[in-house]
Every structure is written in C-alpha cells, then in structure tokens.
Amino acid sequence: MKASETKLLDLLAKGSQFVIPIYQRTYSWAQSECAQLWDDIVRAGTDDSLNAHFIGSIVHVEKGLSNLTSQEPNLVIDGQQRLTTVTLLVAALAEALGRLPEQNREPLDGFSPKKLRNRYLVNNDEEGDRYFKLLLSQTDRDTLKAIVGGAQLPKHRSERIESNHAYFQGRLGSQGTDYGAICRGLAKLVVVDIRLDRSQDNPQLIFESMNSTGRKLSQADLIRNFVLMGLEPSTQERFYAQYWRPMESDFGQAAYEAQFDDFVRHYLTVVTGEIPRLADIYEAFKAYARAATSDTGSVEPLLSQLRDYSGRYCAVALGQEKDKRLAAAFQDLREIKADVVYPLLLEVYTDYELGTLTTGEVAEIVDLLTSYIFRRAVCRVPTNSLNTTFATFGKGLRKERYLDSVKARFLSMKSYRAFPTDPEFAEALKTADLYHFKRRSYFLRRLENHNRKEVVTIEDYTIEHILPQNEKLSQEWRDALGDNWGEIQARYLHTLGNLTLTGYNSEYSDHPFTVKRDMNGGFKHSPLRLNQGLGQLDTWNADTIQSRAARLADAALDIWQMPELPPQVMAEFQQPRAETAFSIEDHPNLLPPARRALFDKFRSEVLALDPTVTEQFLKLYVAYKVETNFVDVVPQVARLRLSLNLPFESLHDERDLAWDVTGRGHWGNGNVEAGLDESSDFTYIMGLVRQAYEYQIAE
Incomplete structure (x- = not known):
C-alpha cells in the first residue's frame, strides 16, 4: 500500500x-x-x-x-x-x-x-x-x-x-x-x-x-463487497448478474437503500436462529458465510440461498406477492407494521414454496399473526420480546401438521406472550382511546370492508366524533347526555362507540345528533356500514355509545380471530417437555444443607420472575431460560457462579460485584459473571439477575 x-x-x-x-x-x-x-x-x-x-x-x-x-x-x-x-x-x-x-x-x-x-x-x-x-x-x-x-x-x-x-x-x-x-x-x-x-x-x-x-456504507454494501471482492472479475460478473443484480432489481433503488439491511437481518435470524444487532449485521453475515463455505470454499450456494430468501422477503414485505389472497394478508401485516414476524414468515414461505403448505394454510397463518399483533396493540400489551418470540417460533413446529402446530403454539403461550382472549380484546376495543391509536386507519378500513366485495377507500373519508370534541357542548347535547354530561364526554369521546367515518365532517360540525342524522348526507342516508343503525336512533348518549361499541367489537372478533383447536388436538401438542438425564443429585456442590437452602431460595426467586421461566439441569450447570438462557448457575465448592446473558456494558452494577468474561472460555451462557454464597447480599445479586431477564425480554 x-x-x-x-x-x-x-x-x-x-x-x-x-x-x-x-x-x-x-x-x-x-x-x-x-x-x-x-x-x-x-x-x-x-x-x-x-x-x-x-x-x-x-x-x-x-x-x-x-x-x-x-x-x-x-x-x-x-x-x-x-x-x-x-x-x-x-x-x-x-x-x-x-x-x-x-x-x-x-x-x-x-x-x-x-x-x-x-x-x-x-x-x-x-x-x-x-x-x-x-x-x-x-x-x-x-x-x-x-x-x-x-x-x-x-x-x-x-x-x-x-x-x-x-x-x-x-x-x-x-x-x-x-x-x-x-x-x-x-x-x-x-x-x-x-x-x-x-x-x-x-x-x-x-x-x-x-x-x-x-x-456511510450500509451493512448490505459491506456484505456485497465481502462476497464478491475477492473473486476473479469474470466470476464477479457472473455472480453479480445471476444473484445480486436480481435482488437489487426486485427491491428497487429506494427500497434497496432503505430495507435491504433489514432483510439481511431477518435472513440471518432464520438461518442462524439468532437475531443480530442492527449495527452487527455485517459481522454476523461474515461469521455465517465463513461457516457456510468452509467445506466447499464456494460462495455460490450462499448467494443462491440469499437470492431465494430475498424473493420471499419481497413477496411478504414489499408487496410483490402475485396471489391475491396472500397479497391482501401480507398488506394487512405491513399496515400494522408487524416486521417482527418476518423471520417466521420467511420460514413459512420457504415451506410454502417446497409444497409443505397450501396457499390457504399460509393465508390462515398470516391472518393469525396479524390478529396476534393487532390484538396485543389494542390491549396495549408491550411489544418487548416479540423479536425473540418469532425468531424461535418455528423451532418447535411439527411441520407434518403445520397449521395445527402454529395454532397450538399460539394457544400455549403464557404471561407477556399470551394471545389476548376474546373478552380481553373486546373490552379493550370498547374502552380504549382508538382515536389516537396508531393503527386507527387500518382498523376502520377492515371494519368497513370485512366480507365486502365493493371495497370502500376510507382515505376518502374523515373521522367523525358523533358526540363532539368541543368542551363547550350545546344545551341540546347536555340534555341528551344528562347531568353528568362532562364525565360521559370525557369517558367515551375517543372510544369505538363514538367514532365513525363521514364525508360531511364540516357540515356535521357540533350539531345535535338528530341534525346529523337527518341532514342531507346525514347518518340516515350514509352508505357506510359503520353508520348502519345510527339513522334509527332518536338520541345519542352513554347507553347508545356502549351499545354501538359492543356491536362493533363483536364484528372485530370475527375479523381478528383467536386460534381454535379441539381439546383432544391441543392435548396432542402439550406433551410434557422431555426431561434431561441430569438432576440436582448430579451436582454435589448443591447438596450440603446451607448451599441447598441458598440454591432453593435462588431458584424460587428466579422461577417467580415469570410463569414462562423454565429450569433445566445440565451436566455442568443449571440453566434458567425464557426464550433462551438468561442466567446459568455453575455450582462450585466455595460459591454458586452465575453466568448472566447480557453485554457487560448493559449491566448496572454500582458495587462492581460482577465481572466481564467476554472472549474468555467458561461454562454457562453470557458475557457477565457474578458470585453468590451464603454471605452475599442476596437481594442485590437478584437485582443483577433480574437485569439479565429484562434484557432478554426487551430484546
């Protein structure tokens, strides 16, 4: 140089x-x-x-x-x-x-x-x-x-x-x-x-x-150069024309620049089972590529695989699916911004191409995913951990009974991952503020157009509060609502029962309900399904708002459905987890009474973090996991050595009781270790363990 x-x-x-x-x-x-x-x-x-x-x-x-x-x-x-x-x-x-x-x-x-x-x-x-x-x-x-x-x-x-x-x-x-x-x-x-x-x-x-x-180069730029740079010019030309250029063309320039890094992250999640950090996509790809090409030394199979997955991603995430039923299902996913499910869908679409799944089965799986994500959003369930949930979702599926297996997996998820039930979903729909809901347009579009061949473009309409937002309600409105009109307005203003669509928003203004009902273009004459029944009402108050909300919530339950399986089928997918060949008896350092009491206290606290936490005795340590291990216990003569699965720099340890083992060989998972014995501050050490648990959930 x-x-x-x-x-x-x-x-x-x-x-x-x-x-x-x-x-x-x-x-x-x-x-x-x-x-x-x-x-x-x-x-x-x-x-x-x-x-x-x-x-x-x-x-x-x-x-x-x-x-x-x-x-x-x-x-x-x-x-x-x-x-x-x-x-x-x-x-x-x-x-x-x-x-x-x-x-x-x-x-x-x-x-x-x-x-x-x-x-x-x-x-x-x-x-x-x-x-x-x-x-x-x-x-x-x-x-x-x-x-x-x-x-x-x-x-x-x-x-x-x-x-x-x-x-x-x-x-x-x-x-x-x-x-x-x-x-x-x-x-x-x-x-x-x-x-x-x-x-x-x-x-x-x-x-x-x-x-x-x-x-700044994107992760995808670095990946392309890594794959092609060292090849002979003629091979570069062939590989670029056969594999990379078609990917760029499928994405289009704007989507390639904006989304190709995301695609590679989802692809690596599928093929490695691990989610790379956004800043580490290139390094993760290099590690995978070197392992994938170590036997043959040829990069072509890797490029071919990447090309295949990019086609699936374009179908799912970029609107390039040719089948109308699937295209509509994928569109719903994109509207609710459910990117976290893409690793699972890339696997599902691969099996679809292999003939393992029919078009109808894929559509039903996508509908369940949409329902799961949307119900959680309406119920205000935090989205943390969903990346990990869908990165590992396909691991336990029985692909000879694919659709039932997906349903069983959804139905078996507990705690923060549980599929919101019909009562939970309906109650949230009736009481939540849906006017400021980020997925409001999608929600109203689906409600209006469910089972309807003549699709209504809701972008041509505006949101109408039947009971007006104006804090200074007219006397007519106050009389209709009753003495506690202010409380009713505050409680129901932005809820489902009081929201609809109209092309006459400015004409409706803050007029009394009967004026909105009977005027030219009023509720009596509206062609929209959302307005059905309003033309037959004589007043608008708390009772009619609640009644309409209940009716629309029932319609929503028919759109965003809960998975169903007969009890006998569900039972087939709930076989007890296979026990390992090891138990506490295989760890003599846990058997002395004082140490056993400390371990029992520790395991009780860890298992109480969440119902989904599981315990597994292995040959050299005891693992505690949700999606994967977040803390492992290595029994030693003098103490319990804890391996915490999170980056050392992410741990808040003001007493400096933990140490960094990044890059060092050790038993257990994670880059952080801490000791626990009978003289330790148990509460403080559990605080470190909780951080490892919360880090995994957040990821």
Missing part, C-alpha cells in the same frame, strides 16, 4: 482510467451532499488564505505499484461518490464555459472546456469504454458515459446521476456565477491517494477499516 496527498484533479489527469467494480454499490449522493461540495468549492475558490480543501481519500487497486501513467485501469475500492460527483461538476462546468463568448471560456489557466474534457473526463486517443476517465457500474455507467460523451441519455437511466448533473448545471447557469472561483476551488480539492497492490494488500480489510468522509 502506498498513500500520498495529491490534488484530485491531478489524480484524474495522471490516471488513465478509474473503474468502479461491479460489486460496489451504485452512486448514492443526494442533492444535499452535492450542495455541500459546491459550497466547499466556492469557499475555497474565494478565500485566498486557503491553499487546499481536503475531501477524503481515494482507495484504488492496481496490479502493481507502478505510477499512474500505467494503462491498467484502477479499481476504486473507496471514493466512488467523490470521484463521480466531481466528474459531474467538471462535465457541467465544461458545458457552461462552452456557452460563453470565446474570450471568456478559460477563466483560469487550464480550465477551458477542451482542457477540462481532455484532462479530467476522457482519454482522447482511446475508443470504446477506455475513452472515459471514470467508468461506473450497473445502470450508472451508461448514464455517466452519455453525459460525458454528449450523447442522449439511455432509456434506463440513473436518476441520481442525471439529477445531480442537472443540479450543477443549474448552479453554473445562474446569473452572476463566478467561474474563476469555481475553477480555483476545484484546483484546491485534495485527497489522500491510497494505491493498493493486490498481490500484497488485502483490499477487503482495508475497505472495512476506511473511515472516509463520504456517505
């Missing part, structure tokens, strides 16, 4: 060609970043005290560390965004100067349109792709070539390349532009030129360690 400080324009002038490898991401700078570069150039060009303006580094691979007059193209590892943006600016500058009178076309020596093009944009004595100083990858390539070459833009063009070039054209075409300042500013741009020798340097490691000033 050789690094030197150089002017960016000198780098472009001396290099024969810079090529963005096919595994690199597409050009991604937004107009805001172009504006920042423009401002930096103007400032540098107008301030004589500034000799240079540093904009980052350019890392490129050569076959050897020859000088930049070599005819070998330089493969750019880092710096594509800066190189491309400056190229777009230089191209726009050459165009703008070319439109000036002859005597004004070179505002600074060396910055005429011809010199700009021949020094920084093209190799004038070359043909074909070698004619261009900078070659991008994918659809960016043809668009930039057209701009630099003065040709018509291609049909399938890069929107970012086109729009950013147009941005610079606009800035350069504005009245009063100081072309001399722009040229001087460009001449002051400085980069660190880092040249790598493929035979001696590891481009991937260097790429990962770069902390450039450009736009």
Whole structure:
C-alpha cells in the first residue's frame, strides 16, 4: 500500500482510467451532499488564505505499484461518490464555459472546456469504454458515459446521476456565477491517494477499516463487497448478474437503500436462529458465510440461498406477492407494521414454496399473526420480546401438521406472550382511546370492508366524533347526555362507540345528533356500514355509545380471530417437555444443607420472575431460560457462579460485584459473571439477575 496527498484533479489527469467494480454499490449522493461540495468549492475558490480543501481519500487497486501513467485501469475500492460527483461538476462546468463568448471560456489557466474534457473526463486517443476517465457500474455507467460523451441519455437511466448533473448545471447557469472561483476551488480539492497492490494488500480489510468522509456504507454494501471482492472479475460478473443484480432489481433503488439491511437481518435470524444487532449485521453475515463455505470454499450456494430468501422477503414485505389472497394478508401485516414476524414468515414461505403448505394454510397463518399483533396493540400489551418470540417460533413446529402446530403454539403461550382472549380484546376495543391509536386507519378500513366485495377507500373519508370534541357542548347535547354530561364526554369521546367515518365532517360540525342524522348526507342516508343503525336512533348518549361499541367489537372478533383447536388436538401438542438425564443429585456442590437452602431460595426467586421461566439441569450447570438462557448457575465448592446473558456494558452494577468474561472460555451462557454464597447480599445479586431477564425480554 502506498498513500500520498495529491490534488484530485491531478489524480484524474495522471490516471488513465478509474473503474468502479461491479460489486460496489451504485452512486448514492443526494442533492444535499452535492450542495455541500459546491459550497466547499466556492469557499475555497474565494478565500485566498486557503491553499487546499481536503475531501477524503481515494482507495484504488492496481496490479502493481507502478505510477499512474500505467494503462491498467484502477479499481476504486473507496471514493466512488467523490470521484463521480466531481466528474459531474467538471462535465457541467465544461458545458457552461462552452456557452460563453470565446474570450471568456478559460477563466483560469487550464480550465477551458477542451482542457477540462481532455484532462479530467476522457482519454482522447482511446475508443470504446477506455475513452472515459471514470467508468461506473450497473445502470450508472451508461448514464455517466452519455453525459460525458454528449450523447442522449439511455432509456434506463440513473436518476441520481442525471439529477445531480442537472443540479450543477443549474448552479453554473445562474446569473452572476463566478467561474474563476469555481475553477480555483476545484484546483484546491485534495485527497489522500491510497494505491493498493493486490498481490500484497488485502483490499477487503482495508475497505472495512476506511473511515472516509463520504456517505456511510450500509451493512448490505459491506456484505456485497465481502462476497464478491475477492473473486476473479469474470466470476464477479457472473455472480453479480445471476444473484445480486436480481435482488437489487426486485427491491428497487429506494427500497434497496432503505430495507435491504433489514432483510439481511431477518435472513440471518432464520438461518442462524439468532437475531443480530442492527449495527452487527455485517459481522454476523461474515461469521455465517465463513461457516457456510468452509467445506466447499464456494460462495455460490450462499448467494443462491440469499437470492431465494430475498424473493420471499419481497413477496411478504414489499408487496410483490402475485396471489391475491396472500397479497391482501401480507398488506394487512405491513399496515400494522408487524416486521417482527418476518423471520417466521420467511420460514413459512420457504415451506410454502417446497409444497409443505397450501396457499390457504399460509393465508390462515398470516391472518393469525396479524390478529396476534393487532390484538396485543389494542390491549396495549408491550411489544418487548416479540423479536425473540418469532425468531424461535418455528423451532418447535411439527411441520407434518403445520397449521395445527402454529395454532397450538399460539394457544400455549403464557404471561407477556399470551394471545389476548376474546373478552380481553373486546373490552379493550370498547374502552380504549382508538382515536389516537396508531393503527386507527387500518382498523376502520377492515371494519368497513370485512366480507365486502365493493371495497370502500376510507382515505376518502374523515373521522367523525358523533358526540363532539368541543368542551363547550350545546344545551341540546347536555340534555341528551344528562347531568353528568362532562364525565360521559370525557369517558367515551375517543372510544369505538363514538367514532365513525363521514364525508360531511364540516357540515356535521357540533350539531345535535338528530341534525346529523337527518341532514342531507346525514347518518340516515350514509352508505357506510359503520353508520348502519345510527339513522334509527332518536338520541345519542352513554347507553347508545356502549351499545354501538359492543356491536362493533363483536364484528372485530370475527375479523381478528383467536386460534381454535379441539381439546383432544391441543392435548396432542402439550406433551410434557422431555426431561434431561441430569438432576440436582448430579451436582454435589448443591447438596450440603446451607448451599441447598441458598440454591432453593435462588431458584424460587428466579422461577417467580415469570410463569414462562423454565429450569433445566445440565451436566455442568443449571440453566434458567425464557426464550433462551438468561442466567446459568455453575455450582462450585466455595460459591454458586452465575453466568448472566447480557453485554457487560448493559449491566448496572454500582458495587462492581460482577465481572466481564467476554472472549474468555467458561461454562454457562453470557458475557457477565457474578458470585453468590451464603454471605452475599442476596437481594442485590437478584437485582443483577433480574437485569439479565429484562434484557432478554426487551430484546
């Protein structure tokens, strides 16, 4: 590796060609970043005290560390965004100067349109792709070539390349532009030129360690480079065209940039059974990839698997499902933002493609997932632990009886994971504030359109409070509600019974109920199902609000259903958990009376944390788990050594009684250990254990 400080324009002038490898991401700078570069150039060009303006580094691979007059193209590892943006600016500058009178076309020596093009944009004595100083990858390539070459833009063009070039054209075409300042500013741009020798340097490691000033790479960018960077160019081209490019196309540019990292996280959850942290997706993928390719050394099966899962994700999460029944079910999931279920659905969709499940069975599973998430939201059940719940949901399913197994799993979940019952759901619907409910639009749409072929687009309507929100109710309303009208308004205003849809919100205003009922477009004449029955009422008060809420809640129970299984079928899925071959008798350090009493007290407290906590005696330790182990007890002669399964930095331990064992071999799960003996502050140690439990639940 050789690094030197150089002017960016000198780098472009001396290099024969810079090529963005096919595994690199597409050009991604937004107009805001172009504006920042423009401002930096103007400032540098107008301030004589500034000799240079540093904009980052350019890392490129050569076959050897020859000088930049070599005819070998330089493969750019880092710096594509800066190189491309400056190229777009230089191209726009050459165009703008070319439109000036002859005597004004070179505002600074060396910055005429011809010199700009021949020094920084093209190799004038070359043909074909070698004619261009900078070659991008994918659809960016043809668009930039057209701009630099003065040709018509291609049909399938890069929107970012086109729009950013147009941005610079606009800035350069504005009245009063100081072309001399722009040229001087460009001449002051400085980069660190880092040249790598493929035979001696590891481009991937260097790429990962770069902390450039450009736009931060996504986890997906790093993954793509990791998979493709070390391959021969012909293999890169084939793998990119066969696997990666189809994934990018399926996602589309906007979704690829916004959601591909999320997809990879869900994919890794499915194939590894563990949920990587958002910031650790790349490291988790590398670990999985190295394990998956250790036997064959070929990355192609891994890419093929990733491609298959991306297709499933696009069907589930991006609206690309072709079957209408499934598409509608997936749409409901997306509307309630139930991303936590995607690992399970990726597994379900895989089995669907393999023929293990029918379309109807998949739709029923999706409906149950939607019902579970939605009921919990209405009942205000905290969402913590749902990631872990659905990461492990498929592990215990009996796939020969897939649908019944899913239902049994839902019905067997207890405590904070339990499926809200019909009475719980109905009561919450009738009493909760649904006006400020985040999923309000979805809820009303489903209520209005359930079993209806002529779908009503509720976006054409607004929410109507039948009993008005106005704190200064008219006398007519007060008479209808009774002496405690203020209490009734406060209690029922935003509840289901008092909410409906209308296209006449402004006309209804705060009028009495009978006016809203009988007016043109009133409740008597409304075509909406939500308004059925209102036209036959003579008054609106607490009784009628409660009655309507009960009726709509019954309808909701028919939409968001609870799973059902006959008792004899449920019993088949409730076989006792297989006991391990070990017991307390296999741990002699737990048998002395004082130690046994301490252990019994400890296990009693841990099992009391939640009904879902289970205990398992293993050969070397005793495990306590919910979804997975949160504390393990390693019986020792002098004490009980506790392994707490949470990051050391996440533990609040003001007495420093725990210690960090990250990276050290030890029995038990987790990176934190603490000791417990007869002289310990039992309450304090249990506080540390509770943190490990709560950390797992929160995750």
